[in-house]
Amino acid sequence: MTSTQGARTYSLTRTVAVDRLEGTDTTRARRAVSADQDFVADLHALEFAATYATAQHLIHDPGLFTYVVERDGAPIGYASGHVAEDGRGHLDFMAVAPDARGVGDGRVLLAATVAAIFGEADLDELRLSVEEHRKPAIRFYEKHGFTRVDPA
Secondary structure: OOOOOOEEEEEEEHHHHHHHHOOOOOOOEEEOOHHHHHHHHHHHHHHOOOOOOOHHHHHHOOOEEEEEEEEOOEEEEEEEEEEOOOOOEEEEEEEEOHHHOOOOHHHHHHHHHHHHHHHHOOOOEEEEEEEOOOHHHHHHHHHOOOEEEOOO
């Protein structure tokens, strides 16, 4: 997700990510596959209706790290990020199904996706943008170590 009007930019350093997310059991998170496309498309349309990205792009672009978290063998959330040409890491999208929120699955998904992005390159930080009206998402990111920064 790129920074837009009405959006806040947040940063997570590698050190803080290790401190806040290390030890999270990420076994229920996995790289998204073609069979996840309908789930990702539906949740993506619900949460990011006016976005440029499609589920097919998120799942099949080799430059993206798109992960799914499951509960009882069914996907309930996804996240996607990348390392840009300038060497910056970005968490582009993250969503958990509304009826599956509040029990820790987002943390599992965040930990797996952030680990993959940091693992791809020698990054010191990654960034994300979140719309100002998404107060629960902002609280979630801040709880997990993201701090607000001025847009670059």
